[in-house]
Amino acid sequence: MKKKLFLSLLFVNSVALFAQNKDEQFFKEIYNSALTKSQCYSWLDHLSNDVGSRLSGSVGAEKAVQYTKSQMEALGFDKVFLQEVMVPHWVRGEKETAYIQDNKTKIKVPICALGGSVATPKNGITAEVIEVHSFEEMKALGTDKIKGKIIFYNRPMNDGAIEAFDAYSGAVDQRYAGAKEAANLGAVGTIVRSMNLRLDDYPHAGGQSYGDIPKEKYIPTAAISTNGAELLSKTLKSNPNLKFYFKQSCQQLEDALSYNVVGEIRGTEHPENIMVVGGHLDSWDLADGSHDDGAGVVQSMEVINIFKNLKYKPKNTLRVVLFMNEENGLRGGKKYEELSLVNKENHIFALESDEGGFTPRGFSLECDDSNFSKITNWKALFEPYLIHSFIKGHTGSDIGPLTGKKIVKAGLKPDSQRYFDYHHAANDKFDAINKRELELGAGTMAALIYMMDQNGIE
Template sequence: MRILKSTMLLFLLLTFFNVNAQTDEEAIKEIYKQSLTNGKSYDWLNYLSTQIGGRLSGSLNAERAVAYTKEELDKLGLDKVWLQPVMVPKWVRGYKESAFIESGKGKKTTVNICALGGSVSTPALGLKANVVEVKNFEELKALGKENIAGKIVFYNRPMQADLISTFEAYGGCVNQRYKGAVEASKYGAIGVIVRSMNLRLDDLPHTGSMTYDDLPVANRIPSAAISTNDAELLSTMLKLDKSTKLYFKQNCKQLKDVLSYNVIGQITGSEFPNEYMIVGGHLDSWDLGDGSHDDGAGVVQSMDVLRLLKESGITPKRSIRVVLFMNEENGLRGGKKYAEVAKQKGENHVFALESDSGGFTPRGFSFDCNDASFNQVLSWQPLFKPYLIHYFEKGGSGADVGPLKTETNVLAGLRPDSQRYFDHHHASSDTFDAVNKRELELGAATMTALVYLFDKYGINPITNEKQIKK
């Protein structure tokens, strides 16, 4: 009888652990099924992109997006939905920019440019001057004031094409866009033109943020991006004729800060309501396209995470929030405000996931966490294998969730295939028709699966020798 009881107990234990293993597989399978057959992310993105459009911080469209996403979250039957006030910068582009290259013989060739976000305008009649081409700030310094004063500096360092990670290629040249005007003004330049951050050759200028640091307003010079095709043309013409000039005119303006909002929705945890997990993207975008990939995709995927949990019959143990951050593109005010309020309230954010790399096919995640938590993630890899999710690496998470970082929590970033991302990033081609419905829905499901696992199992604390001694 004792042997029979022991055998039965062993059978029950094995059955229990087997069911538990199957439960995760089945739960994740249901999440993917719901997203691919009953997803809402694509419909939400359609409205956000085609009915509202580009959502520059401080704009009417940004406020319409706040109202729309709050209304949609209200419909999901969450435990709480609210708006978190945040003051944001208001920069306006004005009417369309214009530019042309003028050869030494007086021939004019029209080129495609756009003002960089935060730039001052040119004089009312535009700006025309000789051009100095450089690849980096070291070349700028080597030329010195005697060769730069009174001229337009043309930064022409392309993204490195042989890097498989396009974000690494972007990081390798974006400083010329962000700090180019500050550096050029030190040597008396009167304007800056920057090669667009784009791996392909096309006619689309790509905007993006730039800074003047603490440069006095009177010393600020206009800064614009030029398309990659026109950057190649300008470079060639300068090699043939050093007297080549560039004319450009832009009408942008920086206004006073205005009130806006982060949009937040919450499912309150059933067991650990004071442990918070968040998932989010940024609601603002640049104004040239409609912001579908950057970051409308992340917004709607994050919204759908909470809906998919409910539709899949999952009751979270921890409080899960969707946070739609305002002003990531030109200030990060939303992310900073959320972290500031969380700290004031003493909220314990154990996990945060951001989607801000486009709505392309998901490949996996990068994690900012300790080794114990990362090893836990690696143990979940077999659960993702059927969905072709294979990328689990330590690295960055996202700009908006970054301010929440502690020694023990886990920050993560969704990592889709990035090869086409910079074709659209900050350009007029970032539109709804560039987003594939199935790829977007796969991303939403992949995010939900990771949230489900971290909610179920929690995070592993640091267990190093120093902490054990304490």
């Protein structure tokens, strides 16, 4: 009896060891393929430098759909298809103008209208400025003081935060809901310090919402560069009665027809179980969006290229989904889930890359404890590739709407320190991408998908 137990334990151990060695070996091949045979960098070169910016509804977004579809068709999917989705169509119009009017001196400052903002009157707005650092501080001032003024939100991102995304979460309310809150108190416009941890001259775009206030109460809102914000704040201290002028001609047009791009490889054993890997195809309009989220798009495609190079056929159905309209509406993510419900699909796993093309550090996970512990048990396999961080937390906006009885969601976590140097700004361009960092991200995604495919969910 004891001997039998011993032998069977030995057998179990040998099987486990064999599996581990097999996985170790496959990880090596995955990363080697990513670093020496990838296409993601040249795809991104095209997406950034030839297609360019890709705000929902723009010509760039349309070109990006066609380009990625054509590239995916060459990758050996069982099928590549488009999902129709109506997207918001906001256009910036002419480049914005803004200056500080300090007595007789006009000082130009760099601003950009926030996504979804209304225009100023044709000749712009000139008004006195009230600097605040929170909604509470503003509300305490009351309507009388705020009426007719421009509210200047100037709470910096917390530079003491270790993860840059924590600093972002702690400041982005000013951008997202600042106009709505200030409009309710009678302000005529808002200027928001850019979501940027460093001091520079780039205004950073981004979404904002007027929430449920009536259209006639909408006020124009713009981001100012961090250097501009510092200057405005300093000048206000010496002259609280200075005036600020800004002019923007942005418009919300009719919704436009656009698409999610989907490529599918049918699973060899469980075709009914679907795994998704994706990023979002749209970007803000000020630059190429190489980090946000060109990187996630080409890394997701690269996962398929890696599996193709290694002749790996997933057991479960694997889909690359390039979502449209993450930036200002999330319509693509919502549409994907809507169709998934209609088609009664069973998603077991979804992985998104939307935190930039920097050196990968790990994954955030949304799942129950048993799956979390299962995945963190794979840490040793990832360690040689310097992947060390497995945390519970927000994974990705596009896969957010996805439901499923037991779906595991994951987000690639790259190093975050440089992300907000580029996020939504005119410098989020191809030259800010390091080829190896991008490729290591793709390899890391392929490795997790391989493990999920091999081991399933709990």
